[in-house]
Amino acid sequence: MTKVIGLQTMKQASKTSTQFTGTHMLIVMLLFFGIIIGVNLTLVMYSNQSWTGLVVKNSYVASQEFNQKTKMQESFQLRGWRADLSYDQGTFKFVLVQKNIPLANLKVTGLLRRPVHERDDILIKFHEGERGTYEGQKLLQSGIWILEVTAQGGESERFRQVYRFVVPKHK
Numbered sequence: 001m002t003k004v005i006g007l008q009t010m011k012q013a014s015k016t017s018t019q020f021t022g023t024h025m026l027i028v029m030l031l032f033f034g035i036i037i038g039v040n041l042t043l044v045m046y047s048n049q050s051w052t053g054l055v056v057k058n059s060y061v062a063s064q065e066f067n068q069k070t071k072m073q074e075s076f077q078l079r080g081w082r083a084d085l086s087y088d089q090g091t092f093k094f095v096l097v098q099k100n101i102p103l104a105n106l107k108v109t110g111l112l113r114r115p116v117h118e119r120d121d122i123l124i125k126f127h128e129g130e131r132g133t134y135e136g137q138k139l140l141q142s143g144i145w146i147l148e149v150t151a152q153g154g155e156s157e158r159f160r161q162v163y164r165f166v167v168p169k170h171k
Helices: 002-016 022-049 059-078
Strands: 081-088 091-098 107-113 122-125 133-137 143-152 158-167
Touching: 059 158, 081 143, 081 158, 091 107, 091 143, 107 133, 122 133
Parallel strands: none
Antiparallel strands: 081 091, 091 133, 107 122, 107 143, 143 158
């Protein structure tokens, strides 16, 4: 009989412990959805402050220009044009050669940008150093960059090349 009394006291003890009520369920639901809504609002805020997703202002015009740019690149290859770009500690060096002969007296500019937003877009003017070597100055932060170089040597001769490169973190 003592065993039966022990079981009864255990059952009574479990009934007197805290029970999960409707109030508890309401608190759990409010916390659950409150956290989800809070995280979503935080993500929306950060996404609105970052990249717009806009790659080109007018996609129709960009698609029309694509074939023209492709033909231009093919004509550069047929003429034997080759371009080299290097970046070291704030200095860009751009060399444009035609059949291993450096092309001089060109007007060279570069549009430097980040792939994810347009807030860091910079126009760089290159100046000719030694024959056929053009230099531009801009100290860059670490990360991925895109440089669109345009070289013009007259009214009809126009060279365009896009480079994507990574600037390592400074030690």
